[in-house]
Amino acid sequence: MDSLNRHEDYGQAALDEAHLVADPIEQFKTWLIEAEAAQIYEPNAFVLATIDAENQSRARTVLLKGVDHRGFFFATNYLSRKGEAVAANPSVSAVFGWYSMYRQVLIQGVAEKVQSTESDEYFASRPHESQVAAWSSHQSQPIENRAALDAQFTEALAKFSNTDVPRPDYWGGYRIIPTRIEFWKGRSNRMHDRIEYVREVNADGQPGEWKVQRLQP
Numbered sequence: 326m327d328s329l330n331r332h333e334d335y336g337q338a339a340l341d342e343a344h345l346v347a348d349p350i351e352q353f354k355t356w357l358i359e360a361e362a363a364q365i366y367e368p369n370a371f372v373l374a375t376i377d378a379e380n381q382s383r384a385r386t387v388l389l390k391g392v393d394h395r396g397f398f399f400a401t402n403y404l405s406r407k408g409e410a411v412a413a414n415p416s417v418s419a420v421f422g423w424y425s426m427y428r429q430v431l432i433q434g435v436a437e438k439v440q441s442t443e444s445d446e447y448f449a450s451r452p453h454e455s456q457v458a459a460w461s462s463h464q465s466q467p468i469e470n471r472a473a474l475d476a477q478f479t480e481a482l483a484k485f486s487n488t489d490v491p492r493p494d495y496w497g498g499y500r501i502i503p504t505r506i507e508f509w510k511g512r513s514n515r516m517h518d519r520i521e522y523v524r525e526v527n528a529d530g531q532p533g534e535w536k537v538q539r540l541q542p
């Protein structure tokens with residue numbers, strides 16, 4: 326486990342306020358495209374942290390499936406542990422760790438279920454087997470063994486062999502509506518760059534402008 330004692334130099338390439346765009350979503354898209362170009366494995370994977378009804382935190386990886394001015398879209402089972410947690414407490418955070426680029430993006434926000442039509446549209450775009458899997462796994466529920474899980478999948482495959490697979494109503498999308506987005510760039514001597522965008526709230530309670538501030542590393 327050599328990595329535990331390694332002290333890597335993260336280089337001098339800077340993250341400069343002057344080079345960032347005013348809209349953090351646009352900035353995020355630029356970094357995602359750069360992560361793709363750098364051939365990061367699963368560049369759209371992020372760690373999603375939730376807090377459940379018992380105030381217990383839990384984090385797990387999910388895949389980003391859309392990003393636009395409204396926020397960050399991912400899909401899952403609404404009855405999973407994360408689904409139950411979001412129902413109890415919509416505050417979530419997300420971490421994109423593009424470590425080989427010495428980059429990290431941290432997002433704080435509120436997760437909202439998307440409209441069912443948007444979930445339908447996304448579900449319809451998925452491969453047939455992935456659609457069947459949504460029917461054959463009660464995500465986060467215990468099961469006695471692998472054979473039982475495989476049997477559930479085989480049964481669902483047979484059921485939907487000659488037909489379109491409808492979206493189960495317990496499966497769909499969430500959008501993280503961001504309130505803070507931090508861009509982190511590793512620098513030499515642990516003097517890293519951290520630029521945080523914080524969304525102001527207008528007098529009418531609606532989201533306002535993004536304010537930018539530099540944080541100490």
Ligand SMILES: Cc1cc2nc3c(=O)[nH]c(=O)nc-3n(C[C@H](O)[C@H](O)[C@H](O)COP(=O)(O)O)c2cc1C
Pocket residue numbers: 367370383384385386387388389399400401402405406407408464465
């Ligand atoms: C690279 C990667 C991508 C994943 N993408 C998703 C995803 O998009 N949606 C999902 O529900 N689970 C995804 N998972 C599985 C989750 O990490 C997790 O095991 C599952 O959602 C159940 O989490 P929960 O019990 O906390 O709800 C992914 C796992 C990995 C390692």
